[in-house]
Amino acid sequence: MDDFTVSLRAGDDLAARHGLDDPFAAAIRATRMSMIVTDARQPDLPIIFANDAFLSLTGYARDEVIGRNCRFLQGTHTDEGEVARIAAAIREGRDVACDILNYKKDGTPFWNALFVSPVRGEDGDIHYFFGSQIDITEKKKAELQVLESRRDLEAAVATRTRDLSRALEQKTALLHEVDHRVKNNLQLISSLLMLQVRKAGDPQIKQALRGMLERVNAISTVHRRLFQADDVQRFDVAEFVRDLVNDAVGASGRTDIVVRMNLERVDVNASKAAPLALVINELLCNCLHHAFPQGHNGHIDITIAREGANFRVEIADDGIGMNKASADQPPCFGLNVVKLLCQQLKADCETTDAQPGVRTTIRLPVNGVH
Amino acid sequence: MGQKNPLSVLIVEDEVLLATELEYLVEEAGCRPVGHAMSSDEAVALASQLQPDLALVDVHLQDGPTGVEVARAIAHDCGGVALFMTANVRRLPEDFAGACGVIGKPYSEHGVRSALSFLTACLHEGRAPGPAPAGLELAPAWAQRWGLDQMAQAS
Numbered sequence: 183m184d185d186f187t188v189s190l191r192a193g194d195d196l197a198a199r200h201g202l203d204d205p206f207a208a209a210i211r212a213t214r215m216s217m218i219v220t221d222a223r224q225p226d227l228p229i230i231f232a233n234d235a236f237l238s239l240t241g242y243a244r245d246e247v248i249g250r251n252c253r254f255l256q257g258t259h260t261d262e263g264e265v266a267r268i269a270a271a272i273r274e275g276r277d278v279a280c281d282i283l284n285y286k287k288d289g290t291p292f293w294n295a296l297f298v299s300p301v302r303g304e305d306g307d308i309h310y311f312f313g314s315q316i317d318i319t320e321k322k323k324a325e326l327q328v329l330e331s332r333r334d335l336e337a338a339v340a341t342r343t344r345d346l347s348r349a350l351e352q353k354t355a356l357l358h359e360v361d362h363r364v365k366n367n368l369q370l371i372s373s374l375l376m377l378q379v380r381k382a383g384d385p386q387i388k389q390a391l392r393g394m395l396e397r398v399n400a401i402s403t404v405h406r407r408l409f410q411a412d413d414v415q416r417f418d419v420a421e422f423v424r425d426l427v428n429d430a431v432g433a434s435g436r437t438d439i440v441v442r443m444n445l446e447r448v449d450v451n452a453s454k455a456a457p458l459a460l461v462i463n464e465l466l467c468n469c470l471h472h473a474f475p476q477g478h479n480g481h482i483d484i485t486i487a488r489e490g491a492n493f494r495v496e497i498a499d500d501g502i503g504m505n506k507a508s509a510d511q512p513p514c515f516g517l518n519v520v521k522l523l524c525q526q527l528k529a530d531c532e533t534t535d536a537q538p539g540v541r542t543t544i545r546l547p548v549n550g551v552h
Numbered sequence: 553m554g555q556k557n558p559l560s561v562l563i564v565e566d567e568v569l570l571a572t573e574l575e576y577l578v579e580e581a582g583c584r585p586v587g588h589a590m591s592s593d594e595a596v597a598l599a600s601q602l603q604p605d606l607a608l609v610d611v612h613l614q615d616g617p618t619g620v621e622v623a624r625a626i627a628h629d630c631g632g633v634a635l636f637m638t639a640n641v642r643r644l645p646e647d648f649a650g651a652c653g654v655i656g657k658p659y660s661e662h663g664v665r666s667a668l669s670f671l672t673a674c675l676h677e678g679r680a681p682g683p684a685p686a687g688l689e690l691a692p693a694w695a696q697r698w699g700l701d702q703m704a705q706a707s
Contacts, residue, residue: 361639362639365639366567366639368657368658369567369639369657369658370569370570372658373569373570373573376573376577376661377572380576399658399660402658402659406656425686429660429662429686429687433660
């Protein structure tokens with residue numbers, strides 16, 4: 183008797199015990215889920231029963247499957263590891279479930295959600311193995327697609343990140359280059375002015391040139407400060423005032439003028455930095471040059487304080503006062519600059535007689551001008 | 553301070569106008585300008601010939617960003633002290649190439665004068681007379697040599 187006949191007979195024996203009126207047998211024959219039974223007591227577990235669903239799933243005829251081990255469903259891309267896992271479970275008489283790539287009779291691959299379970303007789307020995315198969319090809323395809331599109335997306339993100347980092351590097355290099363050039367050009371301008379101050383004979387021309395030099399220095403101080411901070415968009419007014427006072431008072435050589443600073447930290451947008459710096463420079467230099475004639479010592483008080491949405495810059499001296507100071511001076515270009523820049527900054531500028539001395543108060547919105 | 557023994561100063565700067573003005577400032581600070589170089593070769597040759605006490609070194613010279621190597625050569629081979637004057641403070645190496653510090657451009661007259669009189673005192677006494685003036689950033693090694701780290705701790 184060949185394998186096929188033995189298996190056919192074993193199948194018939196099984197069927198004989200479950201006649202047409204056995205609802206369990208009827209259910210297994212007719213269900214849409216693919217099912218097979220293999221004979222555990224024959225060598226190499228041949229199939230002895232396959233339902234119609236199995237035949238329609240795999241494309242084989244019944245007489246092509248009866249008597250054969252199910253490995254005929256395996257093919258080129260079937261995972262050897264999964265096959266070994268199923269074999270081990272069968273050897274040990276355990277249930278096993280796995281997703282495995284199988285092939286139909288016409289060679290079409292399909293993903294099979296396989297479940298195999300031993301069937302024991304009353305003696306406790308394994309008589310049969312029962313197997314069910316579900317075609318999960320569509321689900322696997324969708325999973326693979328998700329995986330692939332995720333891989334594509336990750337690759338695209340990596341490329342984009344690389345491009346952006348490169349662009350950022352270029353932008354940073356460019357920013358450094360521009361910063362470098364601005365600073366060098368400011369240096370060139372101030373060196374030119376210093377040279378001309380030396381050559382100028384007329385004291386009035388000398389004084390005018392000094393005034394310009396002070397203004398260029400104020401802008402230079404802004405640029406030194408602007409790029410020191412990590413945030414190039416913000417400008418710390420208090421830090422600037424400290425630098426400016428140190429430089430302007432030091433340059434004046436007036437050790438008899440004491441500058442007292444009461445500075446709250448206020449950041450303004452970088453675009454406001456230069457005009458604001460020029461305003462503060464004019465007011466400070468005005469005090470230094472005009473409030474205290476030689477031999478007249480005194481104080482300059484500089485205050486920066488927040489007042490709600492505004493902040494206040496106040497520069498006050500206890501010098502000789504407005505009338506005396508302005509009477510013997512030509513109309514002041516510096517104060518004209520202050521007036522114009524305050525318009526630009528949308529700032530209020532008020533000068534009052536502080537008796538003694540002069541107090542100038544500037545109020546400007548912190549976030550008004552961008 | 554500089555009357556008895558003024559520092560001899562070499563200026564290494566490729567912008568002639570800056571160098572000319574700087575010579576005035578050096579003189580006014582009580583130092584003695586001894587030469588001016590515009591390229592790295594010239595700078596190293598002048599430094600070994602003149603052996604200046606101090607070399608004011610721009611990073612970008614006529615032959616490129618060679619100022620850092622000039623400073624290194626001056627510190628190692630000529631026994632002089634280099635001080636950078638550059639707009640690119642952030643690009644200097646961490647060890648300042650052996651230079652004692654940097655004045656950032658754009659500098660002011662007052663900034664350069666106070667830095668020079670501070671350095672004159674440091675080089676004569678081997679010790680800082682006080683904290684470095686604003687505008688002058690010292691290299692960590694030199695700040696330590698001139699006792700500024702102790703001063704910082706004490707204050």
